[in-house]
Amino acid sequence: MAVVKVEGTVTKVFGSSNQGLSLVEKFKGLNGEEYSRTWSCWFAVAHNLAEGTEVTITGSLSYKIEDFQDKTGKAGRKVKLDINNAQVAADLPF
Secondary structure (H helix, E strand, O other), X not given: OOEEEEEEEEEEEEOOOOOEXXXXXXXXXXXXXXXXXXXXXXXXXXXXXXXXXXXXXXXXXXXXXXXXXXXXXXXXXXXXXXXXXXXXXXXXXX
8 A cells, every 4th residue: 555645734623532533635737727626634542633723643544435416406426535544743753
C-alpha cells in the first residue's frame, strides 16, 4: 500500500473517540489556479487535534470512487481519499 504525506488544515473531527478527521490540502495547479483536496484521516487512537489546526499527516493511502448528486440533482462521481493508520508528522521518529 502506498504511503502519503499531506499538509493541510483540520476542518472536522469525528468518530466516537475522536479517531477521525477531515483534512483540507490546498495547492496550485500548473496553470497557477488554486485547488483543494479533502482527505479523511483515521487514527488508531484519539489524536487530540482541533478544527483549524495546520498539520502534516502521514499514513497508508486508500481511495474509492463514489457516485453522488449535487444540490440541483445532477449526478456526479468523485474520488474519496483516505489516510489509514494516520500519524501526525511531529509524532514520527526521525
